[in-house]
Amino acid sequence: MDYRQVLAKNLRKARQSKGLSQEELAYKAKINRTYISKLETGVTWAGLEVICKVARVLGIEPSELLRR
Numbered sequence: 001m002d003y004r005q006v007l008a009k010n011l012r013k014a015r016q017s018k019g020l021s022q023e024e025l026a027y028k029a030k031i032n033r034t035y036i037s038k039l040e041t042g043v044t045w046a047g048l049e050v051i052c053k054v055a056r057v058l059g060i061e062p063s064e065l066l067r068r
Contacts, residue, residue: 005042006066
């Protein structure tokens with residue numbers, strides 16, 4: 001499993017555990033919703049800035065999104 005897939009799995013799990021929709025997460029993180037969708041499906045890579053924004057909204061450390 002490459003890190004895109006690790007991020008995808010962890011992001012989806014963390015978002016759902018907080019009860020947020022992709023749209024809500026995107027709005028709070030100031031990121032496009034379709035980009036969140038692409039991250040959750042492992043279609044695209046995420047930059048460090050995006051990982052940090054999403055982690056901040058989810059109330060977790062950025063490293064948790066990349067933990068295998």
